[in-house]
Amino acid sequence: MEQAEKRRPGRPRSDISKNAILDVAYWQVMEQGYGKVTADSIAKAAGAGKQTLYRWWPSKAAVILDALAEKGRTRIDRPLEAAIRSGDLLAFLQATIPAIAAIGPALRHLMAEAQFDPKLRALLRERLIEPRREPLRQILATRVADAHQREALVAAIFGAIWYRLLLDEPVDEALAVELAALARI
């Protein structure tokens, strides 16, 4: 019921192009910055046509979001997973915050684009926000009984990180320590 449509006639989608596009998108954004990257530059460097890009993604931002989410998925650190299992908030933040900071500039621009595009916003939540938010909920579950209160704390913790990121203020280990302490006040 999932693979049923694999049997369509016609030339199949090129995985080579797909992967090349995601790869190029990721590296161009990391090296040249979001602003310098264009749909053209991605397609060109990936040896693909712009048409191919727009056939599979609704926008330039969606490609970059996809590229970032892809890289993020393969980087589910052991320390992060350990922190989640043991419910260690500080360890979680110490693993999460540097990971976010590393792709910070790209994240900021994606969040920015998402403000102008509801569908991108939904995609952002689904691919980048929720995958990080859910583990935090689990960690806090044992600590904060009330669900509403817990949700506010989640917003406070990730909110602080994003707030700092968007305003060009430090997103570092010190923040991790202070946020962990804050949940324990």
Added chain:
Amino acid sequence: MEQAEKRRPGRPRSDISKNAILDVAYWQVMEQGYGKVTADSIAKAAGAGKQTLYRWWPSKAAVILDALAEKGRTRIDRPLEAAIRSGDLLAFLQATIPAIAAIGPALRHLMAEAQFDPKLRALLRERLIEPRREPLRQILATRVADAHQREALVAAIFGAIWYRLLLDEPVDEALAVELAALARI
């Protein structure tokens, strides 16, 4: 030393146009949404030339930021001031959060634009972020002794509000209550 340059020759700046532009910018953004407003539409409706707009503001976003900051200044509620003086965090949040929510869509778009423009970002901090952040610092000063810890709490509180705003999640009285409770955990 402040008014010394008032004695320049030539036609002086038209306060009528300045005010009309700020007024139009505010109302167009509130009524039609940030995306529908263009530099042309503002100038046209204000009975001004686009030239005039760009002579005094560096970008469309700067005009709207200015317009929002202006309206915000005139709306320093009594309840808000009372909350600050009495150091009542809940009262502060109950006055601040609805005020933010009221102009939420515009704020989101300004924050988004600011990600692409460092100067606008600095202006945003100066005109909208700091004027709200400083009072919160004062309120927390009596409650949280350590300056770093206090700063993290500031980021957590305003961060939570922005996070909710940017992700289309509720920014309401319940959040005010929960954030106030959070600082008291």
Added chain:
DNA sequence: AATATAATGAGACTCAAAGTTTCGAAATTG
């Protein structure tokens, strides 16, 4: 093998809106 279908890379094209430039008229100072 022949045919229908759908994707491919390349590149021309459209479009919208930000920001710039030009212009003649109007408001100042001296």
Added chain:
DNA sequence: CAATTTCGAAACTTTGAGTCTCATTATATT
């Protein structure tokens, strides 16, 4: 009156996202 600066109006430039066209290629069906 002369110099200076802003004014409103409107033409113009620029940029990049997204669309369209096309000849070509890979696959399924018959």
